[in-house]
Amino acid sequence: MKVLVTGGLGFIGSHTVVELLEKDYDVIVIDNLYNSELAVKDKIKQITGKEVKVYTDDLLDKQAVDKIFVENDIDEVIHFAGYKAVGESVRKPLMYYHNNLMSTINLLEVMKEHNVKKFVFSSSATIYGDPGNPKYVETMGRGKTTSPYGTTKCMIEQILEDLYVSDNEWSISLLRYFNPIGAHESGLIGEKPNGIPNNLMPYILKVASGELEILNIFGNDYNTPDGTCIRDYIHVVDLAKGHVCALDKLENSASGVYVYNLGSGKGYSVLEIVNTFERVNGVKVNHQIAPRRAGDLAEFFADPTKALNELKWKTEKTLEDMCRDSWNFMKKEIE
Numbered sequence: 001m002k003v004l005v006t007g008g009l010g011f012i013g014s015h016t017v018v019e020l021l022e023k024d025y026d027v028i029v030i031d032n033l034y035n036s037e038l039a040v041k042d043k044i045k046q047i048t049g050k051e052v053k054v055y056t057d058d059l060l061d062k063q064a065v066d067k068i069f070v071e072n073d074i075d076e077v078i079h080f081a082g083y084k085a086v087g088e089s090v091r092k093p094l095m096y097y098h099n100n101l102m103s104t105i106n107l108l109e110v111m112k113e114h115n116v117k118k119f120v121f122s123s124s125a126t127i128y129g130d131p132g133n134p135k136y137v138e139t140m141g142r143g144k145t146t147s148p149y150g151t152t153k154c155m156i157e158q159i160l161e162d163l164y165v166s167d168n169e170w171s172i173s174l175l176r177y178f179n180p181i182g183a184h185e186s187g188l189i190g191e192k193p194n195g196i197p198n199n200l201m202p203y204i205l206k207v208a209s210g211e212l213e214i215l216n217i218f219g220n221d222y223n224t225p226d227g228t229c230i231r232d233y234i235h236v237v238d239l240a241k242g243h244v245c246a247l248d249k250l251e252n253s254a255s256g257v258y259v260y261n262l263g264s265g266k267g268y269s270v271l272e273i274v275n276t277f278e279r280v281n282g283v284k285v286n287h288q289i290a291p292r293r294a295g296d297l298a299e300f301f302a303d304p305t306k307a308l309n310e311l312k313w314k315t316e317k318t319l320e321d322m323c324r325d326s327w328n329f330m331k332k333e334i335e
């Protein structure tokens with residue numbers, strides 16, 4: 001099978017490309033390098049021994065996207081590309097709506113023209129909003145999101161559902177990620193955020209490496225055992241494998257829209273992450289308690305039962321693996 005992976009040189013995209021190549025998929029990547037670099041293509045080759053064809057076009061350029069479908073006999077698409085910084089999306093909503101929605105619509109239109117109708121979408125747990133129960137299950141449906149970034153994920157899910165209603169030949173998988181961290185165990189690929197990171201693990205890495213001085217822990221007065229927020233962290237390699245399972249499901253099932261949580265089902269607090277990181281890696285992470293961050297929920301984690309039952313997928317890596325692999329990648333980067 002020939003798969004087009006959009007954003008295939010980014011954090012989750014690159015790990016998914018590796019897993020697809022390991023399963024002998026033929027992989028084509030489109031990535032405009034907005035939040036990634038071409039060197040990742042060579043790293044993927046180093047890990048897998050296989051070559052991927054990379055187009056550095058932008059999904060907003062519909063003609064360029066069409067050319068990719070003309071030149072390659074694509075069977076299915078995994079769509080990662082998009083802006084993803086929650087805070088930035090609050091400041092620049094139009095930029096987020098324009099980019100994330102228009103690029104997806106262009107891609108779907110070109111797919112339709114070429115009669116390619118298998119699609120896996122990179123969605124997020126953020127679409128649940130605040131359902132009043134920290135254990136998120138797919139039957140809860142979409143809630144009120146707290147950022148334009150999250151709203152683009154909701155809107156695209158809706159667009160895909162509408163598309164299926166209009167044409168029952170589509171097979172669509174909506175994968176709702178929890179908090180992806182970690183890196184490939186080779187240390188060759190991982191997360192490289194531009195500028196000062198917003199997310200917890202990238203920030204920890206920069207404090208541990210001495211690039212940033214101190215980690216602010218946003219609030220220790222939440223209604224959780226140690227007062228800090230609880231999230232369901234998932235190793236990016238487990239997450240990548242979930243995409244291969246989702247594709248496999250689309251290839252072997254009736255058409256339709258399939259929705260899955262991809263998380264471990266277990267939550268860890270911010271302090272547990274910091275303490276585990278320090279213990280496993282033998283490094284210090286300077287930290288202090290700071291005020292709460294606007295929009296943060298005290299706790300949420302996945303109910304991953306549906307993915308287990310229907311995709312035969314579950315997370316295999318531990319929090320120790322996530323902390324070790326994240327640091328291993330960072331160490332190689334700063335060597």
Ligand code: UFG
Pocket residue numbers: 084086124125126127150178179198199200201203215216217218219228229230231270293296
């Ligand atoms: N945190 C800190 N200090 C930091 C950064 C984060 O204490 O410097 C805390 C946050 O307050 C939160 C936890 O670490 O309690 C995790 O924060 P992240 O920013 O890493 O992740 P979020 O859970 O806020 O965001 C994630 C994804 C988003 C998604 C969102 C909601 O990154 O894409 O979940 O599902 F929208």
